[in-house]
Amino acid sequence: MTPAARLQATIELMHEVDSVPRPADAVVSVWFRARRYIGNTDRGQILELLYALLRHHARLGWWLARHGREDKPRNRLLAWLTLKEGRTPDQIKRLFDGGRFAPAILTDHEHALLVKLQGSTIDHPGMPEEVRLECPSWAADPLRRRFKEAFSQEMAALLTPAPLDLRVNPIKSTREAMLGALKDLGLRAQPSALAPFGIRVQERPSLASLPMLKHGEVEIQDEGSQLVAMLVDARPGERVVDFCAGAGGKTLAIAAQMNNKGHVVACDVMEGRLKRGAERFRQAGLHNIQTRLLASETDRWIKRHKGGFDRVLVDAPCSGTGTWRRNPDARWRAPEEQGLDKLVSLQARILASAARLVKPGGRLVYATCSMLSEENEEQVSAFLPAHPAFRAVPLREVAPQLTSSAHSDYLSLTPARNDTDGFFAAVMQREAVSPPGGG
Structure with a gap:
């Protein structure tokens, strides 16, 4: 897929996540099963962008509201490309060119938004703390009571991508054998800090490339x-x-x-x-x-x-x-x-x-x-x-x-x-x- 095609696929997937009342991972699984022609590399890049957008949901919405724009997938992506990736309006225009599989051509309204956002970053001193930390209002007070002075630190940690943890099935294998098998696949993995059968994988491999998952030798489990x-x-x-x-x-x-x-x-x-x-x-x-x-x-x-x-x-x-x-x-x-x-x-x-x-x-x-x-x-x-x-x-x-x-x-x-x-x-x-x- 071209970079523009991946952006269009991300917009379509974001629409699906927004409109289907199910967890994003379930929606994503169904969406990709219907598009088996999308290869593992492209799939990984689309997913990485999708989850980055989800982790910046409140901040992107704040910027769009600040400039009177509707909070919808295409606008969120445009704001992301400017605020987080630092792309110029001209660079984005070349991606949104209306070509085959590419996003539709930018409207004048959208171009004006990009010009207004240019030079800014995703965080802004005028943002409320809850927005900056992506904390929904219903949970803010309970979490502040729970963590007190550590509230900001804990919320910031929740904005980082989760690691890939595996649990070895001792009925079928051992942790030592699975660590060796993962190394043979070119993956960096180490024993979990506390869980006796746990393994933490440093990379984010395609799960389809892990034969030990198919054979029931390991399970994905935090x-x-x-x-x-x-x-x-x-x-x-x-x-x-x-x-x-x-x-x-x-x-x-x-x-x-x-x-x-x-x-x-x-x-x-x-x-x-x-x-x-x-x-x-x-x-x-x-x-x-x-x-x-x-x-x-x-x-x-x-x-x-x-x-x-x-x-x-x-x-x-x-x-x-x-x-x-x-x-x-x-x-x-x-x-x-x-x-x-x-x-x-x-x-x-x-x-x-x-x-x-x-x-x-x-x-x-x-x-x-x-x-x-x-x-x-x-x-x-x-x-x-x-x-x-x-x-x-x-x-x-x-x-x-x-x-x-x-x-x-x-x-x-x-x-x-x-x-x-x-x-x-x-x-x-x-x-x-x-x-x-x-x-």
């Missing part, structure tokens, strides 16, 4: 997510529930911990996610996993299996603030304040219902990929008094190697401190004998 699964500490022969399994990333890690022995139930309310997960389980060579579609967080299945599991993971649906560098569009799709309240209420119901599955002496792990205290520490603080059969187990007891990443007794990871996605996890244990009226 190091923080791997650590959450590690806290479940599932043992061979145990009975385990991943209550909000989604497409099964943590389920895979848990089942591998158990060396394919015992029984793991992957639950979710979305049938499509469970079907995708089932395919991943087969590819990974894991046979100790059963999927269970739930009608809701209070499905009858829960009552029938009350107290029947050694370990229960509740990776609750959340605002996803910890994943913003990986999913930059998510910050603009997240709930407004009223929606956040509803989400917090749903999390509490899910946690209370899933807790019924834990047998005496068993472990309950509550986790989110959020960095908001309302979804994390405050949920646990509300749960424990209402369910006196459970006690919080300090991180130093269950994973002393992670105590440097602890916030009080809980795992608390952030991109700025740990170079992982933002994650929270609390480990709780059900007492061997429940007190009268226990939850």
Whole structure:
């Protein structure tokens, strides 16, 4: 593809991301599947530009509003080319020439915008802090309360591209073997800092070029997510529930911990996610996993299996603030304040219902990929008094190697401190004998 054709493809893909009410990565996947003629190199450059635009959404919108222009994909790209790439109006005009596969010819109105923007950069001293840091208004106050003087540092870290982390499947390979295989592919990779089966790849290769992904020897999984699964500490022969399994990333890690022995139930309310997960389980060579579609967080299945599991993971649906560098569009799709309240209420119901599955002496792990205290520490603080059969187990007891990443007794990871996605996890244990009226 020519440079102009890549720009036009980016505009079209941005329109798709804006108009389809699904996460950008899902939209991108469908869009490229319908355009298999686009090669890996061009695909990579289009994606790089798309995600750069998504990470600068608020700032580009601020500049367009400042000059009375509509915030739409073509205008965003024009502003980007001027403010971030430093191109002149004449250089941009040569790309927007109306040729085959190229963007339409610049209008006089668009040319005037480029002239006004010339000489400026993406940041401006007149920008509000929330705009400069790409922080949506609904999350600004909760995140300021959470991070206090570190707010700017944490928000800035969320604007950087996320690393590519892999988790080795010990059923099929070893970390040493996979590090060697990646080196043979010409990739720079190193063991993750904390996750025992993790690998961080320095480049951004085409995933289709990684045969170990196709063979189920590795899975793509952020190091923080791997650590959450590690806290479940599932043992061979145990009975385990991943209550909000989604497409099964943590389920895979848990089942591998158990060396394919015992029984793991992957639950979710979305049938499509469970079907995708089932395919991943087969590819990974894991046979100790059963999927269970739930009608809701209070499905009858829960009552029938009350107290029947050694370990229960509740990776609750959340605002996803910890994943913003990986999913930059998510910050603009997240709930407004009223929606956040509803989400917090749903999390509490899910946690209370899933807790019924834990047998005496068993472990309950509550986790989110959020960095908001309302979804994390405050949920646990509300749960424990209402369910006196459970006690919080300090991180130093269950994973002393992670105590440097602890916030009080809980795992608390952030991109700025740990170079992982933002994650929270609390480990709780059900007492061997429940007190009268226990939850």
